[in-house]
Amino acid sequence: GMGVPTTANYCIMASTCAPILIQLGIGKIPAHFFVFYFGIVADITPPVALAAYAGSAIAKSDPMKTGVNATKLAIAAFIVPYIFAYSPAMLFVDVTSVFQVIQIVVSALLGIFGVAAALNGFLFRPIPRWMRLALVVAGLAMMIPGDATDVVGLAVLAVLVFYQRAMAKKGAATA
Template sequence: MGIVSAYLVSLVRKETRLSFKKTLYVLEEGARVALPVIAAVATAGIIAGVVSITGLGSKFAAGIIALSGGILPLALVLTMIACLILGMGLPTTANYVVTATIAAPALINTFAVEPIAVHMFVFYFGIVADITPPVCLAAYAGAGIARANPFKTGVLAVKLAIAAFVIPYIFIADPILLLVDVTPVALIVSVGTALLGMTGVSSAMIGYFTTNSYMWERMALFIGGLLMIDPGMITNIVGLAIMAVIWFIQRQRKGGEGDKTGRTEVVAGA
């Protein structure tokens, strides 16, 4: 259906209209592009079959539940670690199939969590494995281009993309972001608080908000960001207040530094 739709759309404009020769070329290129995906899906299918036949999936789920003691936050952390390990070095399609087959059932069958949120949770962490040391393929590729230290590049990549480690937890805590039982107002509030929360957490990890942050400011930003990520109204207000205070303090400090610099330049010029 996708191929037919694309072909029909191409006929609308003269410059995109496909001749017989171009049509054959497009079909050939489409097959070439699909080959890696077909191989990945076939391999992932073998893995899924082995997991199902041997009962590894159920044992894996039982292990996570046993270690977490039935506590959802701890189970999420254990599932995150499992997905980071399972996703190492896998292409996207195979990554999702493996993590959804092995890690997702532990959360879906035991806790009252939306299935779509669980699937996005395991998929996200499976993909984030590409920038997570020690097997951080994307970071290694970037380090090769930049001629930098691969491991240090991976560590820096984690700091820069720390929000990616927070987003999956938002999906579990607030499925509204995945359009589950959503209303326009609730969606706007959830997206806004989530963005501000991720900004606070990222700023805390990097050490910069409106200017360079002191250690206590970084801790406050981290706490405020986490509070805003939590879907509760009270936590959102408290988190917003904390981030607003840090913003005000840093703006005052930044303004003072600017005035001081300006006076120094005037004196030097005189």
């Protein structure tokens, strides 16, 4: 994307990158969504980060620090294009049932929640490193297409969230 306007971004990405993804076996619609999404994300990632730099000018903050923080906050969003590239039903392509779409959307949202919580480092209270790693694994498992990975990821995510909640309540009760 390199900070070009949206329409030009899509034209550049669709002509240079989408054909490569299509040759790798990704469908046409998911490939085009994939390249468009990543082209737009250039607006928040340094060194270009036009949106982050505009925000830093408004906030009167350091542009590079703002760009790095924008990337940290949006890092889970970088996974979304991979989800719909490997699970085109999320884009209503090759859909066999409504349940399939609901399952993919819910598992993707919960997976992104797990990864975002791990990268943020805070859920109900600060998250220890071992739990952050487990949250990333659980989140990524839910983003991989398949029922088995969804169940494992959901189970691990649920245990970790309930554990965090219990520890937060315990800490509040002692305080």
